[in-house]
Amino acid sequence: MSDDKVQDKETGRGRSVYRWLYAGLLAILLILGGTVLGRMDTVARLLGVAQQPGAARLADEKAAKARETFQETTANLGADGVALAGLSIPTGADGYFAPPLESEMPSKQDGESIRRGREIFLNPGANATDYVGNSLACANCHLDAGRRANAAPMWAAAGLYPKYRGKNDQINTMEDRINGCFTYSMNAPQSPSGGPPPAGDQIYKDLESYFHWLATGAPNRTKLPGQGFPSLDEPADGYDRTRGQAVFAQRCALCHGENGEGRQDINGRYAFPPLWGPDSYNWGAGMHRVNTAAGFIYANMPLGQPFSLTVQEAWDVAAYINSHERPPDPRQPAQGLSVTEADAQFHQHKGYYGDTLDGTVVGVGVGADPSGTPSATGIVVPEQ
C-alpha cells in the first residue's frame, strides 16, 4: 500500500467518526429542542391546530354559518316572513360561544374603531399610555385578546351591561366597568394623567366597539357559559400562603420570576407580566382577592396547562401572590383613610389587605415605576 492510500483510509475513518459524532450531537439537539418546543404553549397550540380533527373544523364552519344567518336575519327583521326562530348561537368545538375570527373584522369605518379597541386591549401601555400606571395589559388577565372562555371573555361581558355592581353600589355601564379595570387592574392613579380615561373618551368607545363585535351572534342579558372566572368554593383546609410558596416555586417562578417581578425582553418590555410589586395590579383590583385569583389561576395558569392545579393548590398559590405588596388601593389615599380604615370599609372579603404578616402591615402599597415600561403584547396604533 502506498503512503497516499494509507492516509486516505485514515482520513476516511476519521471522517466517519466525525459523521457519527455529528449525528449523535444532532440527535441530542433534536431531543432537547423537541422537549423545549413541546413545552411551549404556542407550538402546542399550532400543533393542535395542525391536527385539528374534522369535528373542530365542522364546529368552526357551523359557527360561521350561525353568525351569517344572525347578520342576515337581524338585517331583515320586520320584513315579511322573517322571524327570529331558527337562529342558533355560534358555538366552538370546545362548546363555548365562538366569537368571530380576526379575518371577519369589518374592513369599513366601524372596523377602524374595532381594530383600535383590540390594540388598546392588547397593549394599553402603548395605546392608552396616559391612563396606565403599571406594566400590565388587559389581555394579561383576559386572555387571547379577550376571547378565552373562563378568563372573563369580552364576548360574554358585552351583553351584560348596564348592570348593578356591589363594589360601587350603583348601575354600571360598560364604560364604568372599563373605568374600574383602568383604575385598579391598570393602576391608573399612578399613570401620567393620574387617573382613568375621562368620561366619553374615544378609548372607551374603541374598546366597546371591539367587545360588541366579539359578541356578534351572542344573546344579550344572558350569562353565557365561560363568563367571568370560575368561582371555586374555598377548600375545607382554607388557604395558606406558605403552602402556596411551594406551588409558586414549582409551577410559576419559571415564567413570572422568583420574586413575582415578571420577565422582560431585551427592550425592557414584559414577556411575562409581574404578579406583585410596583408594576402589577393594585390593592383595589379584583385580582388581589384570593378567591378571584384562585378561579383565574385554576382555569388559566400555568399558561398552556389550564385546570392542571388542584383547587387547593390554586387557592394556596393565589394566597401567596396576594400576600405581597403592590400599589396602594387608590381609595385609601384619595379619601384620606388609614389602611385600617380602608380595610374596614372596602376589604371585607378574602385577602390580606391590612393584615400583619411577618411583623409588617401589608396594604400600605409600593409606588409605581415612573419610567412606566409598557407591555410587549400587541401593536402600537399610530397617532390619529
Ligand code: HEC
Ligand atoms: C390584573 C388582571 C386584570 C387586568 C390587567 C384587567 N382586568 Fe378586567 N377584570 C379583571 C377581573 C378580576 C375582573 C372581574 C371578573 C369576575 O368578576 O369574574 C375583570 C372584569 C372585567 C370586565 C367585566 C367582565 C364581566 O364579565 O362582567 C371588563 C369589561 C373588563 N374587565 C375590562 C378590562 C379592560 C378593558 C382592561 C384593560 C384596560 C382590563 N379589564 C384589565 C382583571 C383584570
Ligand code: HEC
Ligand atoms: C409558561 C409560562 C407561565 C407559567 C408557568 C405561569 N404563567 Fe401566569 N402568565 C403567563 C403569561 C404569558 C401571562 C399573560 C397572558 C397573556 O398576556 O396572554 C400570565 C398571566 C398571569 C396572571 C395575570 C396577570 C398578572 O400579571 O397578574 C396571573 C395572576 C398569573 N399569570 C399567575 C400565575 C401563577 C399563580 C402561576 C403558577 C401556578 C403561573 N401564572 C404560571 C405565563 C405563565
